[in-house]
Amino acid sequence: VMVWLRRCTHYLFIVVVAVNSTLLTINAGDYIFYTDWAWTSYVVFSISQTLMLVVGACYYLTCTGVPGTATYYALIMTVYTWIAKGAWFSLGYPYDFIVTPVWLPSAMLLDLAYWATKKNKHSLIFFGGVLCGMSLPLFNMVNLLTVADPLETAFKYPRPTLPPYMTPIEPQVGKFYNSPVALGAGAGAVLACTFAALGCTLNTWTYRWMA
Numbered sequence: 038v039m040v041w042l043r044r045c046t047h048y049l050f051i052v053v054v055a056v057n058s059t060l061l062t063i064n065a066g067d068y069i070f071y072t073d074w075a076w077t078s079y080v081v082f083s084i085s086q087t088l089m090l091v092v093g094a095c096y097y098l099t100c101t102g103v104p105g106t107a108t109y110y111a112l113i114m115t116v117y118t119w120i121a122k123g124a125w126f127s128l129g130y131p132y133d134f135i136v137t138p139v140w141l142p143s144a145m146l147l148d149l150a151y152w153a154t155k156k157n158k159h160s161l162i163f164f165g166g167v168l169c170g171m172s173l174p175l176f177n178m179v180n181l182l183t184v185a186d187p188l189e190t191a192f193k194y195p196r197p198t199l200p201p202y203m204t205p206i207e208p209q210v211g212k213f214y215n216s217p218v219a220l221g222a223g224a225g226a227v228l229a230c231t232f233a234a235l236g237c238t239l240n241t242w243t244y245r246w247m248a
Contacts, residue, residue, distance in 0.1 A: 050093075050096060076217045079221070083221035087143070104148045104149075105148055111140035151165060165233060170229030173225060
């Protein structure tokens with residue numbers, strides 16, 4: 038019974054994290070965001086996807102102890118997102134956003150950190166977390182480059198007038214050196230370590246709770 042309870046909890050966690058990662062990614066392709074808030078939403082969603090990837094991948098790695106499972110987890114996220122975005126596109130949602138498997142190379146870096154340090158959990162947290170957090174915003178720029186002209190999209194799919202509290206603010210030129218990749222990578226490098234530790238700890242908590 039305890040073996041099956043462990044397995045079911047493990048699979049439940051995988052599904053929860055992977056589904057939430059998918060939902061975050063769907064919103065990252067929202068044409069309204071990219072029309073009015075391109076840089077801001079890019080930074081926010083780069084960081085959120087980094088954290089969702091790293092917590093699930095570290096759970097996978099420390100649960101199985103097999104380098105390579107982080108990349109496997111990123112593949113799950115990618116396939117989930119393809120299915121979900123395909124469904125939304127078929128319903129007529131105006132996506133100009135092609136989902137590329139941007140999580141895979143960042144997950145490979147997690148696997149590399151775990152394997153190169155002979156499955157050292159703390160090295161995975163610090164080295165893997167920094168590498169993943171810094172790399173994903175860079176790879177995510179591939180997605181941003183595939184977005185069609187936002188103005189064309191806005192005219193093609195007009196929307197109701199926004200209420201005052203939702204009215205976009207003019208961007209400040211030069212703020213953060215006008216680099217969403219640098220801002221996302223800097224914040225991601227710090228936060229990803231925290232979430233890598235959380236993924237490892239969740240694995241520990243799971244087994245203590247089951248014991």
